[in-house]
Amino acid sequence: MSATQTVQLMDGTSLAKRLVKEAAVKAAEISQRTGAAPCLATVLVGEDPASVTYVRMKRARCAKAGIKSRHIGLPATTTAAELIDTLAGLSGDPKVHGILLQHPCGPHIDERAAFEAIAPEKDVDGVTMHSFAAMSFGLPGFVSCTPGGIMRLLEAYDVDLAGKHAVVVGRSAILGKPVGMLLLAKDATVTYCHSRTADLSRIIQEADVVVAAVGRPRLIRGEDIKPGAVVIDAGYNPGNVGDVDFDTALTRARLITPVPGGVGPMTIAVLLAQTVNAAANQLGIQHH
Numbered sequence: 001m002s003a004t005q006t007v008q009l010m011d012g013t014s015l016a017k018r019l020v021k022e023a024a025v026k027a028a029e030i031s032q033r034t035g036a037a038p039c040l041a042t043v044l045v046g047e048d049p050a051s052v053t054y055v056r057m058k059r060a061r062c063a064k065a066g067i068k069s070r071h072i073g074l075p076a077t078t079t080a081a082e083l084i085d086t087l088a089g090l091s092g093d094p095k096v097h098g099i100l101l102q103h104p105c106g107p108h109i110d111e112r113a114a115f116e117a118i119a120p121e122k123d124v125d126g127v128t129m130h131s132f133a134a135m136s137f138g139l140p141g142f143v144s145c146t147p148g149g150i151m152r153l154l155e156a157y158d159v160d161l162a163g164k165h166a167v168v169v170g171r172s173a174i175l176g177k178p179v180g181m182l183l184l185a186k187d188a189t190v191t192y193c194h195s196r197t198a199d200l201s202r203i204i205q206e207a208d209v210v211v212a213a214v215g216r217p218r219l220i221r222g223e224d225i226k227p228g229a230v231v232i233d234a235g236y237n238p239g240n241v242g243d244v245d246f247d248t249a250l251t252r253a254r255l256i257t258p259v260p261g262g263v264g265p266m267t268i269a270v271l272l273a274q275t276v277n278a279a280a281n282q283l284g285i286q287h288h
């Protein structure tokens, strides 16, 4: 970055508001034409306080956008088979257009098996293997919500990814892996880093775009960042602390997402947008 170039914040709150407004317009059109509002089923196993908050935020934003939500709260003792039964039931229910299974479900549950019980056409959270394959091949389909939100932010701030080196720190099924696939589909050269990566700092220093998605508070510091890089902080840690040490990263980055107000609101906006699209598809509506 030159001495005169200043860092710009990537404002997820404003962009998310715009997306939610668009979703609300489409939801109203669907309701008017079919007499039924789009409906998202939210499924939560146990009462992890952060998960309770996230589900509450998702349902509140649905309500604002004219999307119905049906909440299924299951006890922490729910077995994998019971959870799969619940998800299969929602998958077959014509009144439900989208299904969200809040992650994490608890250590005794095979989360992959649970996600696969969600019908692909209702996978508005982009967590099934079907959706992952579509993301990997650059085909239309539902994207994982945080990765989808990150891609929308990069687009909104005119970040050209072709030929750029993108380093993804983290390899989770709903965040690190799919965001790497979406970046690859935009012709970035993608490196995945994880807990066994040797010399993490050196690899991050080579990145034009850094996506921090590891869940380790302030792991990535300013000195790790190449001057002029784009820094996306997708870390969710207690107390609204990201994976990036914001104050030191500010001194090096060209563009950076704040926490809060960056990737988080975009996650929910993409969920709503995809719920409305799922409802339109299932109800045979074409948007104007």
Ligand SMILES: Nc1nc2c(c(=O)[nH]1)N[C@@H](CN(C=O)c1ccc(C(=O)N[C@@H](CCC(=O)O)C(=O)O)cc1)CN2
Pocket (backbone or CB within 6 Å): 053, 054, 055, 100, 101, 102, 103, 104, 125, 145, 146, 174, 236, 240, 259, 260, 261, 262, 263, 264, 265, 266, 267, 268
């Ligand atoms: N099934 C899923 N589970 C989880 C996902 C997901 O996308 N699908 N993502 C995360 C958590 N998450 C949504 O579930 C999430 C986290 C944070 C935010 C958000 O908007 N954060 C705000 C701050 C919130 C506050 O003020 O308390 C922000 O960053 O500005 C939204 C969604 C794990 N599980």
